[in-house]
Amino acid sequence: MDWTLEVIVVPVSDVDRAKEFYSDKLGFHVDIDTHVTKEIRIIQLTPPGSGCSIVIGEGIPTPGGRAPEPGSYVGLQLVVADIKAAHAELVERGVEVSDPIEVAPGDGGTFLYFEDPDGNAWAVQEYRVRATRPLYEVLRPKDRT
Structure with a gap:
């Protein structure tokens, strides 16, 4: 069975500032920018040519409720x-x-x-x-x- 690494959730303090950095400064493509619920916002960005993306957001559930610090x-x-x-x-x-x-x-x-x-x-x-x-x-x- 193949196991692929698709997404890494990167902890940030300001989602809009991070989105601007990753898209405008690094040139990552914004794949998704959506509110899943009123409390959860997910932004998925992919580096050019990459099969793996990063996700930044607000209120993203984490395993065991532990979230890394920005x-x-x-x-x-x-x-x-x-x-x-x-x-x-x-x-x-x-x-x-x-x-x-x-x-x-x-x-x-x-x-x-x-x-x-x-x-x-x-x-x-x-x-x-x-x-x-x-x-x-x-x-x-x-x-x-």
């Missing part, structure tokens, strides 16, 4: 084929972003970092091979089962 997520990660182009795009969009940092030699070893307005911390990793091959083919070649 800004408490560290290590959310995006992957791009060209980190220099990604850096230039983020800077042009007004995102405070680190310069690319090579933490290990070879493809997959270069990162840059930024935070959303609440302090949720994101990494962007460069995998140049992604420009020509999807990651699942790199990690699980067709001849493997």
